[in-house]
Amino acid sequence: MTLADLPRTTFGNDDAKRVRADFPALDQEVNGHALVYLDSGATSQKPRAVLDVERHYYERQNAAVHRGAHTLAALATESYEQARQNVAAFVGVDEDEIVWTSNATEGVNLVAYGLSNASLGRGGAEADALRLTADSEIVITEGEHHSNLVPWQELAARTGATLRAIPLQDDGTLSLDDAERLITGRTAIVAVTHVSNVTGVINPIAELVEIAHRHGALLLLDACQSAPHLPLDLHALDVDFAVFSGHKMLAPTGIGALYGRRALLNALPPFLTGGSMITTVTLEESGYLPAPQRFEAGTQRISQAIALSAATDYLSAIGMHNVAAWEHTLGERLLAGLLEIDGVRVLGPQTPEGRAGLVAFDLDGVHAHDVGQFLDDRGIAARVGHHCAQPLHRRFGVTASTRASTYVYNTFEDVDAFVDGVRDIRSFFGVV
Amino acid sequence: MASPELAGLYQQVILDHSKLRKGSGLVDGGVAESHQLNPTCGDEITLRLHLVEGSGTGTGTGTGDVGAAGEPIIERLSWDGQGCSISMASASLLSELAPGLTPTELTERIALFREMMRSRGAGVEDDEPLGDAAVLESVSKYIARVKCAMLAWVAAEDTVQQVTAGRA
Numbered sequence: 056m057t058l059a060d061l062p063r064t065t066f067g068n069d070d071a072k073r074v075r076a077d078f079p080a081l082d083q084e085v086n087g088h089a090l091v092y093l094d095s096g097a098t099s100q101k102p103r104a105v106l107d108v109e110r111h112y113y114e115r116q117n118a119a120v121h122r123g124a125h126t127l128a129a130l131a132t133e134s135y136e137q138a139r140q141n142v143a144a145f146v147g148v149d150e151d152e153i154v155w156t157s158n159a160t161e162g163v164n165l166v167a168y169g170l171s172n173a174s175l176g177r178g179g180a181e182a183d184a185l186r187l188t189a190d191s192e193i194v195i196t197e198g199e200h201h202s203n204l205v206p207w208q209e210l211a212a213r214t215g216a217t218l219r220a221i222p223l224q225d226d227g228t229l230s231l232d233d234a235e236r237l238i239t240g241r242t243a244i245v246a247v248t249h250v251s252n253v254t255g256v257i258n259p260i261a262e263l264v265e266i267a268h269r270h271g272a273l274l275l276l277d278a279c280q281s282a283p284h285l286p287l288d289l290h291a292l293d294v295d296f297a298v299f300s301g302h303k304m305l306a307p308t309g310i311g312a313l314y315g316r317r318a319l320l321n322a323l324p325p326f327l328t329g330g331s332m333i334t335t336v337t338l339e340e341s342g343y344l345p346a347p348q349r350f351e352a353g354t355q356r357i358s359q360a361i362a363l364s365a366a367t368d369y370l371s372a373i374g375m376h377n378v379a380a381w382e383h384t385l386g387e388r389l390l391a392g393l394l395e396i397d398g399v400r401v402l403g404p405q406t407p408e409g410r411a412g413l414v415a416f417d418l419d420g421v422h423a424h425d426v427g428q429f430l431d432d433r434g435i436a437a438r439v440g441h442h443c444a445q446p447l448h449r450r451f452g453v454t455a456s457t458r459a460s461t462y463v464y465n466t467f468e469d470v471d472a473f474v475d476g477v478r479d480i481r482s483f484f485g486v487v
Numbered sequence: 488m489a490s491p492e493l494a495g496l497y498q499q500v501i502l503d504h505s506k507l508r509k510g511s512g513l514v515d516g517g518v519a520e521s522h523q524l525n526p527t528c529g530d531e532i533t534l535r536l537h538l539v540e541g542s543g544t545g546t547g548t549g550t551g552d553v554g555a556a557g558e559p560i561i562e563r564l565s566w567d568g569q570g571c572s573i574s575m576a577s578a579s580l581l582s583e584l585a586p587g588l589t590p591t592e593l594t595e596r597i598a599l600f601r602e603m604m605r606s607r608g609a610g611v612e613d614d615e616p617l618g619d620a621a622v623l624e625s626v627s628k629y630i631a632r633v634k635c636a637m638l639a640w641v642a643a644e645d646t647v648q649q650v651t652a653g654r655a
Contacts, residue, residue: 422570424530424570424573424632424635425497425571428629432492432493439528454528483489484502
């Protein structure tokens, strides 16, 4: 779906302020200024509702799930599986298609190592279709976060497959002609981000899925920057796998999810093995449970999964169309404000269309670290560095940039404080 | 506009050195080279140590005029790098400090600089051996920036260790 398809919304600055009041961490002073938190692309703050749910779990239910016959174990298991159902519904899929992971990075690794194990002959005949050989190709893009790049480099190295990258255009978008050229009958899997964590570009996923499937390739979607910010229907998008992290969507760290099409998950050999993911174990060999349990070895992240579910409830109550529309409004204001400042070079599209509510930029003559330091002095939290996307920064000819990334709790005042701060930086450093 | 703390971090001498970049531009020759990278922000430096046969004793003042045969003395440091103003100013200040010192003396100053950087704003008892580089003490209050200031010094330390190891 594109932003133009979103229903009209009346969500405005006063609504954002009401949302903001639910977040204890946002109500504090940093370096003598009211905190302006514009680093949600790295990690989001947490509302009281999520914190309360996690606390309640530990105070009233805490028990190991899927084992033990006592009451607390039953309660914990119920909450844990209810959370799975809830999070699955939030992204438009079925509950047995959601595997809990620590974060999106682990989700990508789970798939990459699963394919690797299939390539080694693990998983039997069912996994034959998932084998990579020296003739196979893996296709990514030049704009990927390292977490959706390095695991594929490793998979290529282990299987002898070739890793190919769809280049970025000068404005940070992908060309479907390039995708058509690079995705071929040799392609085993395409791994692409939904929304760039640097340029904010929303990639044409439906089109990429169509190309991949036409060639019999799988497509893994990095939904880290979309699941928290856009209405997401993974079944409608028809992706084969998708990963996202809870901590970027109002939930605690340590929890994320992998979506996989049911048949694929049940054919994919496990990545982490051990307790809780088995059927019968002898000293020689073991049988594995169907998905999702076959990928959840060991005692799981129970409180975090329940808290992630509470976070999706919180977001659903606001309405993801409201979240997306409001962040688009903030992103528009941020982009317009920054583009007026001398020396600012925005990475990615120079217009707000097809862009998420974040902006990364280079400031001529001042290193991003110094930009970040200056902003921090005013209580403004922004990200500086390469944002785990070195190839993308290289593409734009810089080693580091400054990024402001919004969430539904940000206000016009936050954006204006940021833009005002950036405007004062070059004179402070004596560049102008 | 900016707090006194921030003004202290970015003192004029630091901003000046971040633009001056003394020693910048790798010079041919040199007895050792070190490349250091700060992977979180991409700051990097390649630094060369240039020695001349000298008469250092390892106990000199850094003026290079100490008698007695023995250790060579540092002719200069040359480097190429990119990074924030703190890392670039620090490389510049180090390049100003090093010429005339023996490798042993430089090692002592690097240790003193590291102690200052780890002092969380408290400083060191006697920062005079650091010359103008002592202004970087303000960086030690900003824990996240200490690694910026250390980058060139770690590279210099590595070159000295290479030379020492080669001699051993």
